[in-house]
Amino acid sequence: MQALEQKILTEGIVLSDNVLKVDAFLNHQIDPVLMQQIGKEFAARFKDQGITKIITIEASGIAPAVMAGLELGVPVIFARKYQSLTLKDDLYRSKVYSFTKQTESTIAISNKHIHSSDHVLIIDDFLANGQAALGLADLIHQANANIVGIGIVIEKSFQTGRDLLIEKGYRVESLARIQSLNDGKVTFIQA
Numbered sequence: 001m002q003a004l005e006q007k008i009l010t011e012g013i014v015l016s017d018n019v020l021k022v023d024a025f026l027n028h029q030i031d032p033v034l035m036q037q038i039g040k041e042f043a044a045r046f047k048d049q050g051i052t053k054i055i056t057i058e059a060s061g062i063a064p065a066v067m068a069g070l071e072l073g074v075p076v077i078f079a080r081k082y083q084s085l086t087l088k089d090d091l092y093r094s095k096v097y098s099f100t101k102q103t104e105s106t107i108a109i110s111n112k113h114i115h116s117s118d119h120v121l122i123i124d125d126f127l128a129n130g131q132a133a134l135g136l137a138d139l140i141h142q143a144n145a146n147i148v149g150i151g152i153v154i155e156k157s158f159q160t161g162r163d164l165l166i167e168k169g170y171r172v173e174s175l176a177r178i179q180s181l182n183d184g185k186v187t188f189i190q191a
Contacts, residue, residue, distance in 0.1 A: 001041050001175040005188055007034055008154065008176060014184045018128075018156070026153065027060035027125055038175060039067025042123060042151045045173045046072075049148035052118045053077060055140060057096070057107060057132050060125035064153050068123055077114060079107040079136060092142040096135035109139050116144035127152040127174060130161030137170070149173060156181070157189050 013021040025031035042064070054076045056065035062078050069076040081096075091108040098105065114120070122136045133150050140147050150165060155174035158181075165172050177189040 001038070003034060003037055004153070004176045007031065008178075008186055012186060014181045014186060017181050018159070020154070020156070020178065020181055020186065022125075022154065026063070030063045032063075035063045035067045038064045038153060039069075039071045041175055042068040042121070042173070043071035046121055046149055046151065049121070050119045051121045051148055053114060053145075054121045054123055055079065055109070055114070055136055056123045057081070057136060061123055064125065064151075065123040068121070068151065072121075075113070077109055079109050079139060081105045081107055092139045094135040094138040094142075097129075097131045107135050107139070111143060114140065114143040114145055118143070118145040119148050120145050121148050121151060123151040123153075125153045127155040127161040127165075127172070128159045130164040133161070133165055133170075134168075137168075151175075154178065 007025050011024040015021050025034055051072055051074055053074055054065050054069045056062055057079045058081055065076045090111045092111055093106055093108045096105050096107050120140050122133055124132050137147055149171035152174040155177045157177045157179055162172055179189045180187045
C-alpha cells in the first residue's frame with residue numbers, strides 16, 4: 001500500500017535493525033485519514049470471506065481494526081492485555097510474548113462476543129515473530145470459530161512471523177512488507 005509505505009519513509013524512525021518506531025501515525029498518535037485508507041484496503045482484500053467479526057489486540061491494532069470493521073459492517077473485538085473489573089468472567093485466555101516489549105502477557109476476550117458460527121478476521125499493527133497473531137488465533141479456536149485470515153499493517157519480513165503463520169495454514173495479508181531496517185534505512189518488499 002503506497003500511502004502507508006510513504007508514511008513509514010517520511011515519519012517512521014528506525015531505532016535498530018529490528019525496531020521501527022511509528023508512533024507519529026499508528027501506535028501513539030493516529031493518522032485517521034491513513035487509518036481509513038488502511039480499513040478500506042483490508043476490506044477490499046477480505047471482502048468475499050463472509051467475515052462476521054474482527055479481532056485485534058489492544059492497543060495499536062484497534063484503529064486499523066475499527067476502520068476495517070466500519071468498511072465491512074462488522075463488530076470489532078479487542079483482546080485485553082490485563083484484567084479489569086468489568087472483564088473477569090467467562091473469558092477465553094491466551095499467552096502472548098511481545099517482541100518489542102520483551103514481556104509475556106495474558107490476553108483475554110469475553111466468550112459472549114465470539115461464537116462457533118463466526119468467521120473472524122484478525123488485524124494487528126505489526127508482524128514480527130507472529131506471537132500476537134497466534135495468541136489471537138488461539139482465542140478464536142477456543143470459541144470454535146473460523147479464522148478467515150490475518151491482516152497486518154506493517155510486516156517485518158526479515159523475521160519469522162509470516163512463515164510461521166503460513167505454515168499453520170493462515171492467509172496473511174500485509175499492507176507494507178519491510179525487507180530490511182539495516183543502516184537506519186527502510187527497504188520494502190515490492191508486491
